[in-house]
Amino acid sequence: MSTDKVSVHGGWASRWVFILAATGSAVGLGSIWKFPYMVGVYGGGAFVLVFLACIALIGVPVMLAETLIGRRARQSPANALKALALEAGHSGKWSWGAFAGMITALLILSFYSVVGGWSLDYIIDMGRGDFQGVAADQVGAYFGGVIADPWRLTLWHTIFMLLSAVVIAKGVVAGLERSLRIMMPLLFVMMVILLGYSLTTGHFMEGVHFMFDFHPDKLLDGLLPAMGHAFFSLSVGVGSIMIYGAYMPKNSSISGTIVGVALLDTFVSLLAGLALFPIVFAAGLNPSEGPGLMFVSLPFAFGNVAFGQLMGVVFFILVAIAAWSSAISLLEPMVAYLVERTKIRRGWVTFWLAFTCWFVGLGTVFSFNIWQQAKFFVNDGAGFHLYQWGAASGLDFFGVIDFFTSRIMLPLGGLCFVVFAGWVMGRDAVRDELSIRSPFLFALTLFLMRYVAPIGILVVFAAQLWK
Numbered sequence: 140m141s142t143d144k145v146s147v148h149g150g151w152a153s154r155w156v157f158i159l160a161a162t163g164s165a166v167g168l169g170s171i172w173k174f175p176y177m178v179g180v181y182g183g184g185a186f187v188l189v190f191l192a193c194i195a196l197i198g199v200p201v202m203l204a205e206t207l208i209g210r211r212a213r214q215s216p217a218n219a220l221k222a223l224a225l226e227a228g229h230s231g232k233w234s235w236g237a238f239a240g241m242i243t244a245l246l247i248l249s250f251y252s253v254v255g256g257w258s259l260d261y262i263i264d265m266g267r268g269d270f271q272g273v274a275a276d277q278v279g280a281y282f283g284g285v286i287a288d289p290w291r292l293t294l295w296h297t298i299f300m301l302l303s304a305v306v307i308a309k310g311v312v313a314g315l316e317r318s319l320r321i322m323m324p325l326l327f328v329m330m331v332i333l334l335g336y337s338l339t340t341g342h343f344m345e346g347v348h349f350m351f352d353f354h355p356d357k358l359l360d361g362l363l364p365a366m367g368h369a370f371f372s373l374s375v376g377v378g379s380i381m382i383y384g385a386y387m388p389k390n391s392s393i394s395g396t397i398v399g400v401a402l403l404d405t406f407v408s409l410l411a412g413l414a415l416f417p418i419v420f421a422a423g424l425n426p427s428e429g430p431g432l433m434f435v436s437l438p439f440a441f442g443n444v445a446f447g448q449l450m451g452v453v454f455f456i457l458v459a460i461a462a463w464s465s466a467i468s469l470l471e472p473m474v475a476y477l478v479e480r481t482k483i484r485r486g487w488v489t490f491w492l493a494f495t496c497w498f499v500g501l502g503t504v505f506s507f508n509i510w511q512q513a514k515f516f517v518n519d520g521a522g523f524h525l526y527q528w529g530a531a532s533g534l535d536f537f538g539v540i541d542f543f544t545s546r547i548m549l550p551l552g553g554l555c556f557v558v559f560a561g562w563v564m565g566r567d568a569v570r571d572e573l574s575i576r577s578p579f580l581f582a583l584t585l586f587l588m589r590y591v592a593p594i595g596i597l598v599v600f601a602a603q604l605w606k
């Protein structure tokens with residue numbers, strides 16, 4: 140197969156634009172919203188350590204695998220796996236793994252858009268001055284009030300989904316570059332300012348200890364969640380990075396680029412944690428608060444400093460943009476696939492897929508209010524129930540989608556992609572795409588993709604089952 144062709148969907152102008160787009164995909168609610176609240180729920184240091192190990196040993200190899208598969212095939216994930224498998228004399232059924240990934244991406248987008256909507260809502264609330272001089276418990280009550288209102292959540296969820304769909308409908312390559320070029324560096328600056336604030340709270344070291352003190356007893360509980368979140372945070376396991384790889388120019392180095400994107404993403408996550416937890420402790424909030432953690436701690440900080448109102452508005456705009464550039468990469472794989480496989484126009488494909496995700500997302504909207512009592516997979520003293528209204532334990536609708544996607548489908552999708560790149564594509568094809576000059580580094584990369592990452596994924600699954 141010739142490797143210097145361009146995808147039918149267009150291509151990035153340069154390696155630099157790929158870096159922007161991939162960073163835009165990776166850095167998002169996963170780093171700023173989800174990472175801190177999961178660190179809180181899973182008890183701090185042990186989770187962070189496993190997360191970092193999973194990024195380095197599993198996430199980066201999977202990300203490399205996705206990028207090189209995408210760039211070699213220059214097609215949507217399912218078609219890419221099929222074409223490359225047939226080329227290497229293997230079964231075209233490999234495409235099913237990528238197909239499952241593309242569906243997973245849509246399921247993730249369904250709740251991602253709801254939380255993206257919370258950030259949009261908070262831009263307005265901040266701007267109105269709702270948080271000026273508030274006490275910590277008032278912020279909690281405020282957030283409770285927001286999520287208790289299904290109409291309000293649905294409105295912002297709808298707006299967020301529309302904003303993402305507009306860019307996709309026009310084509311990712313055209314739409315993303317201009318906005319990200321300015322916004323990503325700004326987000327960075329804003330996180331550093333927040334970090335500066337958290338240094339002044341007098342609780343900074345408490346936050347550092349919470350994040351980095353290692354408690355071995357908490358290790359097992361956080362293992363699978365941390366691995367799942369490593370995938371989530373890097374945008375790997377569903378084909379997001381693969382489709383962006385398909386738009387990448389041939390003459391740019393994959394490995395250096397990918398390692399850079401992974402480092403940036405991890406850095407933003409750690410920055411978010413270090414900025415947030417000191418504020419959480421200073422305000423006397425509970426670190427295991429759950430999905431609301433960012434939305435109760437940061438407004439408290441913004442509400443009680445000079446220029447906080449303005450900074451708060453800027454901050455939530457940046458979060459919304461980071462979320463938006465990630466949402467786009469969740470929708471793109473399936474859109475590209477349907478554009479390749481059908482004669483339907485890109486705009487219509489986008490509209491129907493976004494509508495479907497929006498509809499499924501209503502389940503997440505209702506999880507926080509009218510369906511709060513609807514619990515799935517209930518396992519209490521009285522035995523196991525698939526579904527029970529009003530049970531004390533179990534997962535709500537959002538919990539089910541989150542569990543199924545992050546803990547099960549992302550690692551499985553990642554497994555499929557690294558095994559494919561490591562074992563199916565053939566050494567020469569991988570060498571040609573990666574173009575790593577040093578034989579040692581190439582051998583190391585191949586070793587990570589062939590053995591370390593797949594075995595690591597299986598070990599974490601096994602540990603979860605037997606714990």
Ligand code: TRP
Nearest residue numbers: 165167168169371372374379465
């Ligand atoms: N990585 C993004 C974030 O952290 C979310 C995301 C975008 C994603 N594309 C993905 C997660 C693909 C899993 C798979 O916010």
